Amino acid sequence: MQSISASLASLTRETGPKVVKGDPARKGEAAANGAPPTPQKHHQHHHPAAPTIAVSDSSLKFTHVLYNLSPAELYEQAIKYEKGSFITSTGALATLSGAKTGRSPRDKRVVKDEAAAQELWWGKGSPNIEIDEHTFLTNRERAVDYLNSLDKVFVNDQFLNWDPENRIKVRIISARAYHSLFMHNMCIRPTDEELESFGTPDFTIYNAGQFPCNRYTHYMTSSTSVDINLARREMVILGTQYAGEMKKGLFGVMHYLMPKRGILSLHSGCNMGKDGDVALFFGLSGTGKTTLSTDHNRLLIGDDEHCWSDNGVSNIEGGCYAKCIDLSQEKEPDIWNAIKFGTVLENVVFDEHTREVDYTDKSVTENTRAAYPIEYIPNAKIPCVGPHPKNVILLACDAFGVLPPVSKLNLAQTMYHFISGYTALVAGTEDGIKEPQATFSACFGAAFIMLHPTKYAAMLADKMQKYGATGWLVNTGWSGGRYGVGKRIRLPYTRKIIDAIHSGELLTANYKKTEVFGLEIPTEIDGVPSEILDPINTWTDKAAYKETLLRLAGLFKKNFEVFASYKIGDDSSLTDEILAAGPNF
Ligand SMILES: Nc1ncnc2c1ncn2[C@@H]1O[C@H](COP(=O)(O)OP(=O)(O)OP(=O)(O)O)[C@@H](O)[C@H]1O
Ligand SMILES: O=C([O-])CC(=O)C(=O)O
Ligand SMILES: [Ca+2]
Ligand SMILES: [Mn+2]
Missing domain, CATH: 3.90.228.20 (Phosphoenolpyruvate Carboxykinase; domain 3)
Known part of the structure; x- marks a missing residue:
């Protein structure tokens, strides 16, 4: 709890909200918990230009933390509080991602400090659009203040990369059960013991996607901003609820961290034959990575993000994110069968009564998606590593x-x-x-x-x-x-x-x-x-x-x-x- 409270602390205020574990709807429990008002320390990393620390009334309120909830608990939260959340006929959680139904690459920003200016790819063709540290902190403060203004936030502590020597600890702080369940499925799920000793995350996402960025902020060109700060090991999301931003934002971070260790990060699917022959499938969105790596006759190592190190290959993720448009049981049985209890279905259309999904319906978007834990594919290779x-x-x-x-x-x-x-x-x-x-x-x-x-x-x-x-x-x-x-x-x-x-x-x-x-x-x-x-x-x-x-x-x-x-x-x-x-x- 102390580390979560530090994660959520505003950088410029002595006092943020008090962080309490548990659902605010379950009255009395929080008080019975003893409401541990962990003293809010301002962040260790002191920015030279930071305004003086101020006291604010935000300390008067509580923000409840729903920490690593189970899929069943997240279903209840989504259905109770998030418009457009329904259980489909096969038990998946259908959700709506709002105005954005795909990533917003033009709104991606990366802090260009001295190290980043040297190391990263900038300029023509590069996806890295610069912002300065100050603007990052402005957006971060906006996201943190928004999250702190809520009665409750979801916190996921999870891992990336199945290679135990190169595992990265990530924390995702978000306002929607949809986002929490999505990341529960897509990142590697810690065991109870691993969670017990989780400690400080290597990277933290602040997802305040329901709340826009301020368009008048320097470097902003819309009300959406997805900002990465490698030095602070943080990402901030404002103005988009599309969950794929979190998945692919972390992928970007891996594309920085892994090559430093001589490990190649790859936008590829990966599977393995019964004799141990491994294949990588590269390709842009919609070319068939998920479809072709999901193969009845082979073991699935992963469908989208991998590392290739001297030890062989490892999946970065703990789940798959399949396109659903025109999905059929006959053509893609494994993906079809993975759409069951625990799976997040994004932006699909279904019958109001039977809750049967019409996978041909593009009326919300063509980019309809299912996010499911990799073990929902019967021949998944767990742990997701290979030669x-x-x-x-x-x-x-x-x-x-x-x-x-x-x-x-x-x-x-x-x-x-x-x-x-x-x-x-x-x-x-x-x-x-x-x-x-x-x-x-x-x-x-x-x-x-x-x-x-x-x-x-x-x-x-x-x-x-x-x-x-x-x-x-x-x-x-x-x-x-x-x-x-x-x-x-x-x-x-x-x-x-x-x-x-x-x-x-x-x-x-x-x-x-x-x-x-x-x-x-x-x-x-x-x-x-x-x-x-x-x-x-x-x-x-x-x-x-x-x-x-x-x-x-x-x-x-x-x-x-x-x-x-x-x-x-x-x-x-x-x-x-x-x-x-x-x-x-
Ligand atoms: N010959 C084919 N080979 C592969 N896929 C095909 C073919 N014909 C049609 N498709 C369809 O194309 C789509 C391929 O999408 P898929 O989800 O595999 O893309 P992806 O490469 O994983 O993209 P992303 O990185 O966005 O997840 C599927 O809907 C699949 O049914
Ligand atoms: O990131 C997404 O939203 C979907 C995806 O896998 C890609 O575009 O490569
Ligand atoms: Ca895919
Ligand atoms: Mn992809």
Whole structure:
């Protein structure tokens, strides 16, 4: 309690609210608890510009702390107090995230102190938009004051990273049961003994998402702000209730902390065969990391965030966060069955009476999601760690329909495509056919990386070489023409392709080389029609194919220009090879 009270203390006031454990609705208990008014010490870290300490009336009120509640308790809190919370027919907790139904990358801010200015990636293409320490403290104070003004807050003390040597302790302070249950599911859940000796967290999130930031604050450009301060080891959320901000905010922190220890952090799914062969699945949002790493025949290590250290791979999280749009029992049985008691379902639409969810309904958002503990997947590998990867699969959902369904990559090509981080999704389909939109996101996760992309790329090249992993590019997008003409590659075919990678069958297949991208494509795969393996066969208009191929190649070239002047690792021959591994035309 003392440490929670210190976490919640205002930096500029001697007295914050008194922190009491327990639900304020259960009257009398708090008093019986003895209402331990832990003296509020101001934070140890004294900022030179901090105003003088003042006494305020906020000390007259109590803030109850609901500490690491169970899913059942959180359900009750959500249903009693949070509008839009319902139990679905399979027992999941349906919630609404409010106005924001996805992350707000343009509202992300990172404190640029001297160390951060040196170490982090800033400028064009970087996700790190600067604020100064003073502005961070302004937002922090706003969040803390908001949280302290409430009758109760939720506090989660949990872990990140299944590698015991590199476990990070996180504390999440939030105002909604939805947020607390989301993080309960997504972070690693401590045992009672681990909680007993938890001590001081390594990183703390103040989630005051219902409350906006002040738009007139310097550096703010909207009423949403997601602020990271690496020196203080704190994150502040104002003006968005989308729970994914917490998950991905912490991921950003891991992208800073882990490389310092020689550990590579990865936006990837990960699974393992019965014989111990590990595969990583990289890809931007919607390309298939969760879908393809959740595989009935393999053990799931994790669906979204991993570390690769000298010990092998480890999941950062304790849960999965699956897209639900058009989810079907038949196509994705494991995810379907994971949507049960304890699972948070975000922004889905359901029948008022039967509470059956309509997964095709996009009326709240297309980004409907389910967050569940990883053990809800029957073949989860607990603890979520595994040996060094054998296959590194880069997923792209190519709505241009010109990338082959699968290509085998050499190391330079793997690096080229890893740094490019390509996908092309099609946004909103309401007003008829839209253009595919190419997205390039370095390391398949530019929104989350903190250092320059070449740092991660060098580490990946080093590890792949050292442990002999093979790279693959898999197009989970269009075939038979671009979006509007062709169709998305059928999931069963993609699964067959992935099976052939895992089994080693594809290593020994016959290959031919494509023009422009110079990709090695197999001529045959068991269970997949051979004619789809070379996209040109599936296009009726061959001239349109060639034109689209060149257009995409041009986009790749243009995107890579900014990286052309960077050296990757200590080996300048690798840098040259990577530059030559892109499209040639
Ligand atoms: N051939 C295919 N391969 C993979 N996924 C497909 C395919 N065809 C359709 N899909 C659908 O595409 C979506 C892939 O989303 P998924 O949740 O796996 O993305 P993700 O990479 O995990 O993204 P995020 O990082 O946002 O969680 C799913 O809804 C899946 O059913
Ligand atoms: O972070 C989210 O909201 C969803 C996700 O996994 C991603 O976008 O990569
Ligand atoms: Ca996912
Ligand atoms: Mn993700």
